[in-house]
Amino acid sequence: MQVSTIGVDLAKNVFQVHGVDSAGKVVITRQLRRKQVIIL
Numbered sequence: 001m002q003v004s005t006i007g008v009d010l011a012k013n014v015f016q017v018h019g020v021d022s023a024g025k026v027v028i029t030r031q032l033r034r035k036q037v038i039i040l
Contacts (some may be wrong), residue, residue, distance in 0.1 A: 001027050 003019035015037055019028035 003027055 002021055004022045005008045005020050006016045006021075009016040013034055015032045015034070017028070018026055019030060021027050
């Protein structure tokens, strides 16, 4: 599994993260709460 593109849907409390491969197939989907996201 190799992720070529990552998309992040930013919201107030819950972020949706999607990773797709080079063929455009979704290979990873995660739902993260604001506390779980580290912003540098």
